[in-house]
Amino acid sequence: MSWLDEVRWDAQGLVPVVAQERDSGDVLMVAWMNREALAKTAELGRAVYWSRSRGRLWFKGEESGHVQQVHEIRLDCDGDVVLLKVTQLGHEPGIACHTGRHSCFFQRLDAAAGHWEAVEPVLKDPEAIYR
Amino acid sequence: MSWLDEVRWDAQGLVPVVAQERDSGDVLMVAWMNREALAKTAELGRAVYWSRSRGRLWFKGEESGHVQQVHEIRLDCDGDVVLLKVTQLGHEPGIACHTGRHSCFFQRLDAAAGHWEAVEPVLKDPEAIYR
Numbered sequence: 485m486s487w488l489d490e491v492r493w494d495a496q497g498l499v500p501v502v503a504q505e506r507d508s509g510d511v512l513m514v515a516w517m518n519r520e521a522l523a524k525t526a527e528l529g530r531a532v533y534w535s536r537s538r539g540r541l542w543f544k545g546e547e548s549g550h551v552q553q554v555h556e557i558r559l560d561c562d563g564d565v566v567l568l569k570v571t572q573l574g575h576e577p578g579i580a581c582h583t584g585r586h587s588c589f590f591q592r593l594d595a596a597a598g599h600w601e602a603v604e605p606v607l608k609d610p611e612a613i614y615r
Numbered sequence: 616m617s618w619l620d621e622v623r624w625d626a627q628g629l630v631p632v633v634a635q636e637r638d639s640g641d642v643l644m645v646a647w648m649n650r651e652a653l654a655k656t657a658e659l660g661r662a663v664y665w666s667r668s669r670g671r672l673w674f675k676g677e678e679s680g681h682v683q684q685v686h687e688i689r690l691d692c693d694g695d696v697v698l699l700k701v702t703q704l705g706h707e708p709g710i711a712c713h714t715g716r717h718s719c720f721f722q723r724l725d726a727a728a729g730h731w732e733a734v735e736p737v738l739k740d741p742e743a744i745y746r
Contacts, residue, residue, distance in 0.1 A: 486729065486730070487724060487729050487730050487731055490731060500631050500645065500696075502633055502642055502645065504642055508640070509639070509640025509641070510640070511633055511635055511642065511698055513691065514631065514633065514691065514696040526724060526726045556723055556724070557723070557724040557726070558720040558721075558722060558723050558724070559720070559722040559724070559731055560644065560645065560719040560720050560722070561712050561713065561714050561716075561719045561721070561722075562719075565631075565645040565719075565720075567642055567720040581692050582692065583692050585692075588691040588692045588693075588696075589689040589690070589691050589696075589698040590689075590692070591689060591690040591691070591692075592687055592688070592689050593618060593657060593687070593688040593689070593690070595657045595688070598617065598618050599617070599618050600618055600621055600690050
């Protein structure tokens, strides 16, 4: 599939992927894909990442049930970053983060105080997500 | 500044950074920062990246005038991706991409046809941006 050749894979054969919730516009997470993960994502219409820690394909939601339905796949100008427009399934409101939060970007810099502050609530106890 | 130590810099001392337009929610671009770039971004309230191709700090907008005013800096659960909430200055509507488009993510996958398609207009001729 030639469209896969237009992605500029890095030295590890990976590309960073931003998952954005289509309806809210919220940036949910950034993960990585290899060629097979991106092909599977396009084929299945659900997000399939490459888990760098586990060294295998990661069908998002395979354990948590928090599957990401993929509406659009975009590539940036340099061909080295992918953007997914998704619906975060499995919980209402959607939980993308393994901490049980809506978005992985829940830490906001308080520059005056010089620290990161968690500003998003835990929607579901991670122990109840990963049993 | 200890908050900088909480970022999980990669082997090159870099972290990927997503720039999201605060008011529209649009994902504008993904670039990279080193420690100095992130410190400068927090200090100045404007996006300062690390240009991997030029090997130096890149004050976004230094040539184009398309400066990004930074409202919020967020860090993800693993500490290895940063999200900026920005206002894209210098043109109305904002131009973040060096191709003269609003967003760098202007190529959409047409999975049936098997190719990427440019689906966002060029708002300003790049030759008029970079003189």
